[in-house]
Amino acid sequence: MSKALDSSPSTNCKVCGRPSFPRSYLCPFCRALKKRGPRKSDNKARWRAMSSQWDPDAGAYRCYYTGVKLLEEGRSPRSVTWEHRVPGDESSVVLVAELVNKMKAYMTEKEFRRMVRELSRRFDGQPFSVSAFPSSRR
Ligand SMILES: [Zn+2]
Structure with a gap:
């Protein structure tokens, strides 16, 4: 369930519930995750992804494609x-999980979905359709 972005400071992270970074609405991990990558990131899109992909029962983010629990610590x-x-x-x-990315x-x-389906068919002994390859490289 995605909530509207409310960036007013709070005691606990508005995504995961862990103690917030001082004067922030996010805990240190979620704050760093949200800032990771390009400067011109889409704040609302990141909030939407984080709030909808956090699984409170698992205490972890879930991979968009696989649904597995994503790991926060170390390289995996x-x-x-x-x-x-x-x-x-x-x-x-x-x-998403680093490997899936x-x-x-x-x-x-x-x-991606087309390529994975075609690979799966190939692994089951069917011929691979070259049309599953993207038409150009970005
Ligand atoms: Zn958090």
Whole structure:
């Protein structure tokens, strides 16, 4: 469930509920996560992704594509990363596992889904359709 962005300071993080960074509405981790990456990020899109992908029962963010719990500490294939469903479009950001992000590379979400389905068919013994490749590299 995505809430409207209310950036007034609070004692506890408005995403995960952990103690907030001083005079912030986010805890140190969520604050750093939200700031990670390009300067011209889309604040509302990031808030939307963070608030909808935080799983309070799991106490973790969930990967947009796989649903697995994302890891905050250390470097792991499941480390939390920002991903663009549409490459270069900051309004399309979601949180995904680092390895899934690398697998998707510069494909759009639609292209990625097509490629993964085609790979799965290939792994099941079917021929791979070259048309599953994106038409151009971004
Ligand atoms: Zn937090």
